[in-house]
């Protein structure tokens with residue numbers, strides 16, 4: 001069954017057509033990696049799935065439910081099923097790390113404090129953090145914030161996890177640990193996930209399928225190997241990280257911009 | 260000439276539209292907040308925390324300012340009353356003008372500048388760092404979680420602060436009256452509380468409740484609607500204070516007229 005479906009989604013933001021009749025399907029238990037240049041609309045895509053943004057046109061479905069038709073309680077329930085790791089972490093800076101991670105448990109579930117503490121500890125351990133519950137987010141390094149955000153998203157064991165660049169800004173060892181965590185959640189808990197990333201190493205490692213977003217559409221999709229050996233010139237330029245190619249030709253690259 | 264007039268009317272139209280939009284936004288935020296008050300989880304801890312921030316932390320500055328206002332009022336009225344040898348009325352004038360007008364307005368302006376600006380900066384920062392979005396994805400309604408506690412605590416704490424300000428202001432006037440103008444202490448007290456009627460206190464406090472709502476709603480509205488990073492937060496904070504001041508004075512004028520004509 002398709003767990004997440006974006007059907008013909010278009011979105012104009014600030015006069016720019018960010019998504020243009022875009023379609024994306026994620027099957028149950030699948031890990032889909034979305035790649036694409038900065039500013040192409042990857043975060044915007046994720047925000048449509050949890051209805052932080054509503055499409056101008058098109059449809060969004062999660063587990064067969066029309067997300068745009070959900071109201072009040074139903075929408076809340078949807079939110080509880082989906083863990084979203086924000087690109088910038090979006091930790092509440094007035095709460096401690098422990099309170100951040102256990103937010104849903106404390107606010108929306110009738111759970112004893114000792115039980116919450118246990119779950120928070122477990123979730124933090126999963127991302128490789130120990131004894132940081134009493135820190136304030138402002139006192140953490142960038143990579144630690146990212147991991148706390150990850151812990152917060154997985155704390156309720158959601159069915160769906162959306163990761164917005166989970167390995168950006170963390171050291172290679174931690175990045176690998178995060179990749180492993182994504183893999184484990186996929187293998188053991190059968191979580192359905194979307195991972196947005198620029199990091200091709202991480203993409204190859206965690207992906208069941210990789211989709212590339214370009215000019216508001218998914219222009220290529222396939223298994224890691226299909227993408228790796230793709231003949232599509234756009235995909236090829238992106239995954240090899242070449243400064244020149246079809247993506248940069250005919251649009252303002254850094255060098256032509258100056259002139 | 261024609262062109263100039265046209266652009267003038269267009270600019271005026273845009274201003275009126277944005278004002279209508281602003282007022283509409285404030286009213287709708289207020290209605291949503293009121294509807295969400297009984298929603299669960301109630302969040303008593305957050306209300307208490309905000310009440311402490313608004314009330315207790317504002318006490319020193321409110322006390323200081325209202326004390327000075329009381330002293331100033333007494334001295335200024337003394338200037339004219341001494342000419343007419345009717346110093347004993349100083350007590351009444353200080354008491355009435357504080358409870359009816361100056362106490363509520365000065366306290367509201369202080370709290371708007373202090374707590375209102377703080378609320379806008381805090382919520383604005385949360386908005387630009389996606390913390391408000393994060394709240395939504397964690398199943399909490401930002402209006403319930405952020406606006407309701409601030410709205411309630413502001414609406415409850417401002418009247419209490421105002422009562423306190425009135426008392427300190429009257430005390431300031433008393434010091435001048437008794438120790439500088441040598442009015443007998445018991446006479447001063449009689450003139451203060453003899454003239455004060457229930458209506459003076461009541462009209463003052465009704466205004467204060469409305470001021471509290473205005474401060475909280477404008478501050479939250481400006482904060483939640485911040486766009487554009489740190490610069491946006493700065494702008495919104497300024498706008499929040501300016502708009503609150505204007506709305507407080509406008510509401511004050513409205514209520515004063517209302518009470519003057521209709522509450523006899």
Ligand SMILES: Nc1ncnc2c1ncn2[C@@H]1O[C@H](COP(=O)(O)OP(=O)(O)OP(=O)(O)O)[C@@H](O)[C@H]1O
Pocket residue numbers: 013014016018036037038039040041042043044045087
């Ligand atoms: N709230 C908004 N208002 C106006 N424009 C927006 C808004 N949010 C995003 N955009 C625009 O939409 C485009 C896509 O943004 P998005 O954040 O999805 O990029 P991205 O693919 O996630 O990039 P990155 O890899 O750098 O995070 C950008 O051009 C951005 O300027």
Ligand SMILES: [Mg+2]
Pocket residue numbers: 042043044087164
């Ligand atoms: Mg992004």
